[in-house]
Amino acid sequence: MIDPFKRLARKGLFLFDPETAHGMSIAALKSGLVPACQITPDPRLRQSVAGLTFENPLGMAAGYDKNAEVPEALLKLGFGFTEIGTVTPKPQSGNPRPRIFRLVEDEGIINRLGFNNEGHDAAFGRLAALRGGGMIGVNIGANKDSEDRIADYVAGIRRFYSVARYFTANISSPNTPGLRDLQGRESLAVLLSSVLAARDEMAATSGRKIPVFLKIAPDLTEEGMDDIAAEALSHALDGLIVSNTTLSRDGLKDQRQAKEAGGLSGVPLFEKSTAVLARMRKRVGPDLPIIGVGGVSSAETALEKIRAGADLVQLYSCMVYEGPGLVGDIVRGLSKLLDREKAGSIRDLRDTRLDYWAARKV
Numbered sequence: 001m002i003d004p005f006k007r008l009a010r011k012g013l014f015l016f017d018p019e020t021a022h023g024m025s026i027a028a029l030k031s032g033l034v035p036a037c038q039i040t041p042d043p044r045l046r047q048s049v050a051g052l053t054f055e056n057p058l059g060m061a062a063g064y065d066k067n068a069e070v071p072e073a074l075l076k077l078g079f080g081f082t083e084i085g086t087v088t089p090k091p092q093s094g095n096p097r098p099r100i101f102r103l104v105e106d107e108g109i110i111n112r113l114g115f116n117n118e119g120h121d122a123a124f125g126r127l128a129a130l131r132g133g134g135m136i137g138v139n140i141g142a143n144k145d146s147e148d149r150i151a152d153y154v155a156g157i158r159r160f161y162s163v164a165r166y167f168t169a170n171i172s173s174p175n176t177p178g179l180r181d182l183q184g185r186e187s188l189a190v191l192l193s194s195v196l197a198a199r200d201e202m203a204a205t206s207g208r209k210i211p212v213f214l215k216i217a218p219d220l221t222e223e224g225m226d227d228i229a230a231e232a233l234s235h236a237l238d239g240l241i242v243s244n245t246t247l248s249r250d251g252l253k254d255q256r257q258a259k260e261a262g263g264l265s266g267v268p269l270f271e272k273s274t275a276v277l278a279r280m281r282k283r284v285g286p287d288l289p290i291i292g293v294g295g296v297s298s299a300e301t302a303l304e305k306i307r308a309g310a311d312l313v314q315l316y317s318c319m320v321y322e323g324p325g326l327v328g329d330i331v332r333g334l335s336k337l338l339d340r341e342k343a344g345s346i347r348d349l350r351d352t353r354l355d356y357w358a359a360r361k362v
Helices: 004-011 018-031 071-076 120-128 149-160 179-183 185-206 222-234 267-284 299-307 317-322 325-341 354-358
Strands: 047-049 052-054 058-060 081-087 100-103 108-111 136-140 166-170 212-216 239-242 263-266 290-293 312-315
Touching (some): 018 071, 018 100, 058 325, 081 166, 120 136, 136 149, 149 166, 149 179, 166 185, 185 212, 212 222, 267 290, 267 299, 267 317, 299 325, 312 317
Parallel strands (some): 081 136, 136 166, 212 239
Antiparallel strands (some): 047 052, 100 108, 108 263
8 A cells, every 4th residue: 555645756746856846845844734743752762872862763864954944844753853954154056957866766866966055144043043942963064165175164063053952064975076085084184173173162162062973975995984983083073974875876777867976875875874884883883973874764774774883863865755754654663673672772772783784795
């Protein structure tokens, strides 16, 4: 039996180009047309990560709500947290359209948006106007034409410090030329030193220390993973997000759309991102928080990320295919999986498939 939303999405929203459909979904959330999800809180799903308490481990990844238009509406869908952005200091239009492509057979998305957003001031104004106190993270990036990209990240910390529950420094988008170079060890050391120094300065004056996460790519070499792990640990980073989109096109059915430039997300990213997650967990040890993202489409795949070493998980692309009801389905499904496993907490299942995923060849 096909879910009513899926029928609407595939026969209705899919008549529109992906970027138009995305705008329509934002408008629907703003208007209240998308109903809130009624989920009975399950204390077994509550997680304490980087000094923050998450009511459940499922979050909305950055990229959907770039301009902080609907963070509270997203939380009402059942997410334990949501992440706005990526937001840059100055507004920028991003790359030319079309720049989002559905790979329906693969349940994947290719995008080359290029950090299109309205800039710091617009997003800050919306977040400052909120009164709900929800778990909202801010994903910060650099303008394409910036003369000092590291300064752009520092500016993001300073601008959003009063409204962010956590920060994500996004250095792994493939759609801003040269951005992934910041993952190199020397550049990463400078970035982390600068960003964390700005955070510590703001913490000293505000009295609250906001965690900073680093979002990395799945297309790293073993040496690249070694370097990131070493710098993350030496700088006392608060956590990692693994991973952003991939440039790989391995195994895709839709070879026509596969030729489009940009980062691939959705179901085809699941195995690669989960293997990289496990390898990073092996490198950083048990204590550094990791958020797993890439191809989460069900309670089973969300739990598999946790089994591979994640403390929390995020999704975005799979909701394009499954609709907003996916959030409640996953959260309720995780409770059922805990019943099956007779687990007192979802934390008890973390790392239980770590060795399997770390050894996976992708």
